[in-house]
Amino acid sequence: MSDFDLFRTSDDHEELRAAVREVVDNKVTPYAAEVDEQARYPQEAHDALVASDFHAPHVPEAYDGVGADALATCIVIEEVARGCGSSSLIPAVNKLGSLPVILGGSEELKQAYLPRLARGEGGFSYGLSEREAGSDTASMRTKAVRDGDDWVLSGQKAWITNAGVSEFYTVLAVTDPDAGRGKGISAFVVEKSDNGFTFGEKERKLGIKGSPTRELIFDRTRIPGDRMIGEPGTGLKLALRTLDHTRVTIGAQAVGIAQGALDLATDYVKQRQQFGKRIADFQGIQFMLADMAMKLEAARQMVYVAAAKSERDDADLAFFGAAAKCLASDTAMEITVDAVQLLGGAGYTQDFAAERMMRDAKITQIYEGTNQVQRLVMARQHLAR
Incomplete structure (x- = not known):
């Protein structure tokens, strides 16, 4: 992989994105509001992800998995999160829970559990x-x-x-x-x-x-x-090594939630009329959208670079994993709050998904290490140079 490849997804990655997006648009997003309102497990999404092998794409081919690389796995999580934050935790947590087995388990342990995970027999x-x-x-x-x-x-x-x-x-x-x-x-x-x-x-x-x-x-x-x-x-060392990798997937989840919120807000301001014209035509609205899109793309690129480092298990993964998770989750929180603002009174109601996305985004700043902990990790890595 050349240095430039870090900043460009492959055709295979983009084909994967399109395939996941189709599944999400048809079988995940339509149930997202109901899942949130009823606080119920997204079984429809679960079944659709298992049927399409997107529920645990990281499992290696040697254990009956599809062997998706770290970036491909992030793209799956990102695209699912774009439609439903709860559902994106299916592939994300399957990687988190099983990665210690992949990184440190015996061959017998891998054979006992990874094929079952890959077949969808249990999360x-x-x-x-x-x-x-x-x-x-x-x-x-x-x-x-x-x-x-x-x-x-x-x-x-x-x-x-x-x-x-x-x-x-x-x-x-x-x-x-x-x-x-x-x-x-x-x-x-x-x-x-x-x-x-x-x-x-x-x-x-x-x-x-x-x-x-x-x-x-x-x-x-x-x-x-x-x-x-x-x-x-050796358990704690293994647990922390696991988090270096899986913090990147939380960054991907945050990027997906933020993308969903930006998409929603963009569609809304194009349609909403005030003072005789679309509110998208007001400069103040355009500046907000520009900042949201700029910050989201910066976060996405940080996550993708961290995913490439995760795939190679680079020595500086601890810094980049923490940075990707921290930047993406802070960005997602900011973008979802701005999305609610752009929808105005409508954004504060459950008739639109913006408020759900804002609530879903908050946890990305907390789990798999609070963002205060991520800053400690980054500072220690930086000072150790």
């Missing part, structure tokens, strides 16, 4: 955060105690996306409390059917209401030893 969620261990992941309290060849999990995980819907979960737990801060944490695959594994009530959220967010509760949940991902004590 894959990610259990890292706890109520008192969000940004400070090393302070987690969920523990796993060895019992013969097995491990027994006890504790809770909080804010878990698609919890209760997914069949598989990557879960981080303390396996050696004496190893020192962050050093005695290991990763496991937990299955929804495991005894002693249950879920808390669904959180009542501001946005992305179609994606259930619940606690994972482990009451002496017995896990076979071969379900540990990698070696004991």
Whole structure:
């Protein structure tokens, strides 16, 4: 790949975008308002994404997946988010939950779970955060105690996306409390059917209401030893390495939500008449649209460059992943607020999607590391040069 290729998508990428957009326009967007209003899982989108192999495009071909590269996966997430933020979490979280297995799992573990994910037999969620261990992941309290060849999990995980819907979960737990801060944490695959594994009530959220967010509760949940991902004590390092890659996908989600809001606002101002002409003809409106489009394209290019770095696993991925997520989510929040403003009173009603997009955009500044944490990551990477 030449330096210039970073700034141009391939014909294959653009063909993929068109294919995803067609699926989204026909089978995802028409249900988005209802999904939000009823706070229900977007089953129509789920079924359509599975049928088209867009639900987990990142799974390698060796495990029955389509083997989409990091940029292609971002394009899928972006295009789904353009129509429905909740639905875009299906491919996004499937990558987040399964990437630890891809990066650190044994071949046996990969063969056990990745083909099932690729076939749509179950989603894959990610259990890292706890109520008192969000940004400070090393302070987690969920523990796993060895019992013969097995491990027994006890504790809770909080804010878990698609919890209760997914069949598989990557879960981080303390396996050696004496190893020192962050050093005695290991990763496991937990299955929804495991005894002693249950879920808390669904959180009542501001946005992305179609994606259930619940606690994972482990009451002496017995896990076979071969379900540990990698070696004991390597879990937190693996979890943070995973986030370096998947923060890019949250950037893609943010870009998609922002694009949907800009499209909506642009269509509206072309049609809305005031003082005898389209409000799109007023210079003040044009300046707003120009700023929205400019900032969105800057965010998109940052996400695409970060995706290319993710594909190569570049040494500076930690900086670019954090930067892409931070810039794109801040931009999405700004653009969706401006979209509501451009629609005026109509933008404040549920008759238009702008208010939903604004609510959905907010979480992109928070999950997979708050944007304050992203700035810490960027600063540390910068100062270490």
